[in-house]
Amino acid sequence: MRGGEVVWVAEVGFLLPRGALLLLGICGALSLDIKTSPEVRGYVGEQIVLKCSFKSSFPITESLTIDWTYRPLTGGLMETVFHYQSVAYPASVGRFKDRISWVGNAAKGDASIAIQSPSVSDNGTFICSVKNPPDVYHNIPQTVLIVTERGFSFQLTSVTLLSIVVFIPSTVVVVLMLVRMGRKSGVIKEKKRPSCKKSSVEESESEYTDNCMGRLKTWCLNCVDTDEEDPY
Numbered sequence: 001m002r003g004g005e006v007v008w009v010a011e012v013g014f015l016l017p018r019g020a021l022l023l024l025g026i027c028g029a030l031s032l033d034i035k036t037s038p039e040v041r042g043y044v045g046e047q048i049v050l051k052c053s054f055k056s057s058f059p060i061t062e063s064l065t066i067d068w069t070y071r072p073l074t075g076g077l078m079e080t081v082f083h084y085q086s087v088a089y090p091a092s093v094g095r096f097k098d099r100i101s102w103v104g105n106a107a108k109g110d111a112s113i114a115i116q117s118p119s120v121s122d123n124g125t126f127i128c129s130v131k132n133p134p135d136v137y138h139n140i141p142q143t144v145l146i147v148t149e150r151g152f153s154f155q156l157t158s159v160t161l162l163s164i165v166v167f168i169p170s171t172v173v174v175v176l177m178l179v180r181m182g183r184k185s186g187v188i189k190e191k192k193r194p195s196c197k198k199s200s201v202e203e204s205e206s207e208y209t210d211n212c213m214g215r216l217k218t219w220c221l222n223c224v225d226t227d228e229e230d231p232y
Contacts (some may be wrong), residue, residue: 031057032135034111036128036143043150048118049103051126052111052142056135062086064132066111067106070096072124081126082113095122118147 034054034230042048050068066084071077081096083089088102099117104110126143 002225008121031134032130032138034128034138034141036126036141036144040119040148041146041148042115044119044147045117046150048115048145048147050113050115050126050128050145052130052141052143053103054109054111054115054128054130054132054138056074056109056130056132058132060107060132060137064106064130066106067129068100068113069127069129070124072121078127084111115145120147120149122147 021098032054034052036050036052040048040050052066052068060071062085064085066082067080068082069078070081071079079094080098081091081094082102084102084106090100090102091097094113099115101114101116103114104112115122123146124144126138126145128143129140130138
């Protein structure tokens with residue numbers, strides 16, 4: 001083996017451990033995991049809790065920070081509505097002024113907050129962000145808040161509306177087809193039903209009965225005419 005090849009092998013052997021350490025450092029930095037509810041529903045005027053939990057591979061220190069941001073359903077820029085670092089800093093301006101309180105416990109990995117006196121206009125997307133240096137990279141879970149009037153909490157989602165639009169016409173078509181098939185079946189049965197023919201005896205009896213009734217009717221009319229005749 002030549003001298004140049006020995007140097008190249010030595011450099012590769014030196015770089016591999018450094019690359020492995022760098023990879024381990026990145027994995028460690030991305031080990032912070034945050035979990036929230038994808039959707040939270042509540043009623044106007046009743047406190048709503050937005051839950052957020054996190055796990056970090058490093059001990060919790062005073063450098064831990066928690067931020068909650070909000071974007072309305074109508075869109076727009078994200079705004080910070082809550083900040084925590086050792087103590088809670090609720091929003092002092094904006095729509096959530098004096099309406100957000102800290103209900104979490106950072107030492108136990110709980111970053112939950114509560115919204116007081118919520119209204120329909122508060123509907124939107126909330127994001128819980130946690131940093132615990134050196135854990136500063138994490139997933140970004142989102143929570144959609146839906147506030148409704150009590151008694152009118154049912155809302156038609158796009159999936160529900162689509163199901164109704166498809167189901168009702170399909171049901172009507174099926175019912176009409178069944179009714180049509182039933183009518184056709186009745187007509188076919190009626191056509192296939194054998195006709196009732198009278199026997200010769202029954203026909204004779206019927207003719208005799210008709211003749212008797214006719215004679216009786218004629219005799220009664222004659223009786224009436226005889227009674228009305230003048231005795232003179």
